[in-house]
Amino acid sequence: MDARLLAYADRTAPRYTSYPTAPHFSSAVNGEVYAAWLGALDPAARLSLYLHIPFCREICRYCGCHTFATRKDEPIADYADALEAEIARVAGATPARRIASIAWGGGTPNILAPALFEHIVRVLHDRFDLTTVSEHAIEIDPRLLTPAHAAAFAHAGVTRASLGVQDFNAHVQDAIGRVQPAAQVSDAIAMLRGAGIGAINVDLMYGLPLQSVADARRSAVLAAEMGPERLAVFGYAHAPWFKSRQRLIEEELLPDTATRFAQAEAIQETLMALGYHAIGFDHYARPDDPLARAARAGALTRSFQGYSLDDGDALIGIGASAISTLPQGYAQNAAEPGAWARALERGGFATARGVALSDEDRVRRALINRLLCDFAVDLAPFGGLGAFPAACAALAPLIQDGLVSIVGERLSIPPEARPFARLVAEAFDAYRAVHGAQGAARHSRAV
Numbered sequence: 001m002d003a004r005l006l007a008y009a010d011r012t013a014p015r016y017t018s019y020p021t022a023p024h025f026s027s028a029v030n031g032e033v034y035a036a037w038l039g040a041l042d043p044a045a046r047l048s049l050y051l052h053i054p055f056c057r058e059i060c061r062y063c064g065c066h067t068f069a070t071r072k073d074e075p076i077a078d079y080a081d082a083l084e085a086e087i088a089r090v091a092g093a094t095p096a097r098r099i100a101s102i103a104w105g106g107g108t109p110n111i112l113a114p115a116l117f118e119h120i121v122r123v124l125h126d127r128f129d130l131t132t133v134s135e136h137a138i139e140i141d142p143r144l145l146t147p148a149h150a151a152a153f154a155h156a157g158v159t160r161a162s163l164g165v166q167d168f169n170a171h172v173q174d175a176i177g178r179v180q181p182a183a184q185v186s187d188a189i190a191m192l193r194g195a196g197i198g199a200i201n202v203d204l205m206y207g208l209p210l211q212s213v214a215d216a217r218r219s220a221v222l223a224a225e226m227g228p229e230r231l232a233v234f235g236y237a238h239a240p241w242f243k244s245r246q247r248l249i250e251e252e253l254l255p256d257t258a259t260r261f262a263q264a265e266a267i268q269e270t271l272m273a274l275g276y277h278a279i280g281f282d283h284y285a286r287p288d289d290p291l292a293r294a295a296r297a298g299a300l301t302r303s304f305q306g307y308s309l310d311d312g313d314a315l316i317g318i319g320a321s322a323i324s325t326l327p328q329g330y331a332q333n334a335a336e337p338g339a340w341a342r343a344l345e346r347g348g349f350a351t352a353r354g355v356a357l358s359d360e361d362r363v364r365r366a367l368i369n370r371l372l373c374d375f376a377v378d379l380a381p382f383g384g385l386g387a388f389p390a391a392c393a394a395l396a397p398l399i400q401d402g403l404v405s406i407v408g409e410r411l412s413i414p415p416e417a418r419p420f421a422r423l424v425a426e427a428f429d430a431y432r433a434v435h436g437a438q439g440a441a442r443h444s445r446a447v
């Protein structure tokens with residue numbers, strides 16, 4: 001790869017699943033503010049629901065999620081009770097009832113027993129109108145999936161399942177503390193498809209300990225042979241000072257920057273040769289998948305789960321650490337399940353922090369969104385490049401090194417520089433000066 005581009009691969013940048021990004025949330029947004037925002041929603045608003053299940057049976061060494069290990073079922077049952085309380089509280093605070101989409105993430109949502117999962121969906125049915133749901137998605141740990149789960153998910157209306165895989169090679173699975181043979185993954189996919197869940201996503205990773213370029217390519221081939229509609233491919237972000245569980249990964253076993261880049265390229269070449277289209281900087285989809293069609297139509301957007309089609313008027317996050325996106329701004333629940341549940345027991349919301357959006361935030365968010373979804377943006381509707389003097393200065397070296405070009409008011413990122421799109425987007429981030437030292441800890445590497 002071009003040495004000029006490679007020099008940028010170690011730089012960190014936010015993933016811009018929100019703008020402003022989470023490090024800029026503050027306690028100024030509390031439960032009262034969140035309740036007022038919910039109350040101001042239009043009764044006809046279409047809501048997207050995100051339910052966070054922050055438990056796993058054991059913790060993978062590479063994990064960067066808000067999740068806790070439990071071998072017992074009691075904490076999960078207690079958590080489900082608190083989820084039910086939060087669903088009721090949201091329904092009591094907003095006049096909006098129509099649900100456009102539901103997504104379960106974690107942690108491991110399929111740590112919920114099938115009957116408990118169906119119970120929570122019934123609670124949603126009791127409080128909201130689910131007849132308008134167009135997508136109901138769930139993240140799955142293939143190691144815990146049972147036929148009873150698959151049947152319960154299908155019965156509850158789940159349409160899409162995302163399976164965490166990361167890498168299929170035994171030595172890499174040993175090094176990351178997540179052993180799941182390929183047969184276990186293909187059995188899980190067969191179980192889900194057999195139950196009638198027709199849309200399957202697979203998550204892969206590169207940059208893992210002991211992972212070679214050939215390992216990454218082999219994982220991509222095996223994953224594609226299982227026929228998922230979509231794949232997401234993420235670079236492992238090693239930040240043991242931020243996630244202490246990552247201290248179990250020996251730093252000397254991690255691939256260097258050039259190898260990480262070669263792994264990302266090998267996965268991309270493999271998936272594209274096998275018929276997948278590249279979507280944004282980290283997703284792949286079959287050409288007839290709705291995500292691929294949206295990308296061609298310039299209708300992609302970004303949400304907390306990355307690239308999405310989400311066209312809801314507000315995203316309501318339910319569960320510990322979940323983030324809501326309302327027209328007025330972002331609100332995040334307390335991250336620790338005990339603190340979150342106690343706040344709900346006290347009769348209020350568990351909002352710990354957030355940010356109210358200014359008009360300037362909305363403009364910059366829309367611009368960054370288009371840039372990361374389309375790799376090009378016409379700056380004229382945003383006031384022209386002249387409206388962003390600090391961005392002009394930040395873009396100058398990136399233009400010189402071929403990461404981006406500007407012709408008139410049109411800014412575009414050439415195909416070879418697309419892995420670095422977040423660095424270009426960061427030039428338009430008014431808060432970037434305060435990312436500073438925090439940035440290295442909180443944000444992931446460009447590649």
Ligand code: SF4
Nearest residue numbers: 056059060063065107
């Ligand atoms: S199963 Fe997923 S959420 Fe749980 S520890 Fe492993 S990577 Fe993290």
